[in-house]
Amino acid sequence: MKARHFPVRKILFFSAIVLLGALLPLAVSSSYWLHVLAMAYFYGLVAATWSFLDGYAGQFSFGNIALVMIAGYTSGLLGEYTGLPLLLRIVAGIAMSGLVGLVIGALCLRFKGAYLSLFTIAFAEAVRLIINTEHRFTRGPCGLRVDGFFDTTSQVPYYYLMFGILVVSIFVMYRMLRSKWGLFFRAIREDEDAASALGVNVVRYKITAFVVTSMFCGVAGVFYAHFNRMLAPNFGQITTMGLIIGMAVIGGVENLVAAAMGGVLLQFGLEGLRDLGAWRLVVFGALLMIVLRFARNGLLAPLYRKLMGEEL
Amino acid sequence: MYGADYLIAQAANGLVVGCLYALMAVGLTLIFSVLKVINFAHGEFYMVGGYTAYYMVTVLGGLHPLLGIFFAMIVLLGLGSLFEVAFLRPIHLGAVNRPAEYAILITFGLSFFLQNLVLSLAGPFPHRSPSFMSGGLTVGPVTISADRLIAAGLALVLMIALMLFIRATWTGKAMRAVSQDRDAAAVSGINPFKMNNIAFGIGASLAGASGALIAPIFAVVPDVGVLPSLRSFVIVVLGGMGSVKGALIGGVAIGLVESLGAALIPDPSRALAYRELYGLVIFVLVLLFRPQGLFGEKQ
């Protein structure tokens, strides 16, 4: 008999991370670096959503960045054209992403495997193209100015906001994956037919996975928009999605926490090497391919496993 | 409304461009049919083809533009074969976990790598290869530049050559055997790994050829391959995954739909931008209602 032990190591580990994140602004006084860190938390969150959908539910999608854009633009455009208060617009942005996620989830019941990735890559390009083309409404490539959260130029409140969003989102997704949902997601990933024959409502849980992922992309999107105060269609390029997928893969796609840490660390690293220009992305691409080929479970996930003694 | 002349001109243009689309898509479908891998780096093979032709012709001193195409094909053949050996062979050796996901990720990783490598080496500014030939051909209301005609003609020649290769040569037949049943082909004395390598190399070099053929018509930039690769996915899905004939017909069909579809939207800037969306709409409709494509076999 295996009694449920109290997860001491995990609690220590996560407390240390939260403490480190909370104390960091005391050590980092430069507002540029605080901004960089806040952006890194954004990437961490989106990388985690990708891990949630692909690593656990086995659905390979290129759509996350489009869902980020949809939420951001929903909130930004509502601000531009209506007097809706910020909080309501944030809710609307997240809801819109969830709704689109629902539609994609419903479609994906017909698209399996590589077809799903083809479909979502097309979807993401379509979203970018529409935002770009309908410039009279969206300001197109010039970018849409978005109101900020705080009436200050200091980066400190934004830093804490993005950090808080990341921690809370990861915690909520983590709890979901530890519940029976996580069990069913993985069963569907491994073998849909077998899961279904054993009583798992595959349709419902697949769509659930898409909606949850999309809503967290939405969370990342609205907070990105109001933190960055500017949205442009270019951000929705496949290249951005490539970065996010690469971060999740290098971190370890079958481990939510490792994927998120991959996102934070790699984005921070990329910013730190800004002087190298596009060469750092060449290195990133090469690293991605080497990790895929020789460390299929990522670089951070095995470390996490060793540290915690279990997968998640 | 547009007159008949305009529509005829658009149709002729669509036909010509469609041949180039088809050439790229044929490469994608060939790779898929033999390796069962969707090559997400296909657009970047196209882009590298364009750049190779450009540098061969302009920088490395006065090669004839047509020779530039040849060099582009050779370079891509080498690049494709190398990549296949290093990164795709493990899939067929059963040496990677989650092979389907790996195949998408590794080809996508290559696309990310190549795009940024070219961006670093060549910079973000557009480069245009010199013309194959100046002037054009005018028939009635339709004028088509010589570059486009030559490009389309060469694309057709390459596709016919490929079909002959697949039908008539031993290697071609062996490739078809592998595409139909890997294990059966292997026990019949065909080395499936070699066929993978040849198919991936040829597929990549066809993408490179289409990039090189288009380089004098549209300039090349590092992300020039993104839309053509999406379009190739559309064509291959439309024509049926793995069907070379389907890719040829699908390519021309998409060329026509894009050109004529542009006439549906009165605002010219929108018409140009949304041209790409038609393909995507077709893509979704085909996937929903006829996932095996128009010419593919039902699974």
Added chain:
Amino acid sequence: MDVELVVQDLEKRFGGVRAVDDLSFAVRGNELVGLIGPNGSGKTTTIDTICGLLRPSGGRISFQGRRVDHLPPYRRAEMGLGRTFQVTRVFRRMSVLQNLMVPAMATGETDRSRTETRAEEILEMLTLDHLGSENADSLSGGQRKLLELGRVLMLDPDLIFLDEPFAGVHPRLRGQIHSYIRRVHANGKAFVIVSHDMDSIFELCQRVIVMNEGRKIADGDPEAVRSEKAVIDAYLGEASEREQLEHVGSGEGPDA
């Protein structure tokens, strides 16, 4: 709960091929039924259709008095139809214990620790208890067969279809599986067992259904079925099985 599965005029076509053709049978009470037939006779297709992985082309299937042929597989599983697969389909990158948790949690069990206790009991019965936290990936073929059996038991179904439970299993393990089936059967569960292992079928089953080319050609008492001419004819093409058919049970050769 008493089982009642009624299959009427079931038909499943693939293109022009009738894999299952006009098949009718019923399973009532806690019967232990063998479903046999030469390769390609439609046994697995029958299970797939009854459990919902395939849509029937015609006919009706009702379970516990309700028509189920329009229901998705998971609903049928909830109603008490369980199955294993001919080629094992364990959740490979999940632990053995997690494999067992899926069906229980999916059918409404909410108490996780109670379910874990049940899963551990089943693992103990199947002598897999030392492997609970291993990935299913690392199990041998025979162990996977056992795991599938355990998994379907966790679903707690009333009628269990076992598709080739003895294929590729070590003879010693086979005897073990027999005793599990008997034990579960004694607890009131019904079984339909598809197998080429005639010894096992004739040893375990109270009734045997024989299929050939999608049709039912015999149904009844094992002894009677074995001597039916249609059955012998169907097996003529497969000499080895015919031999088995003739020699099972008493070891005396065919009844005249």
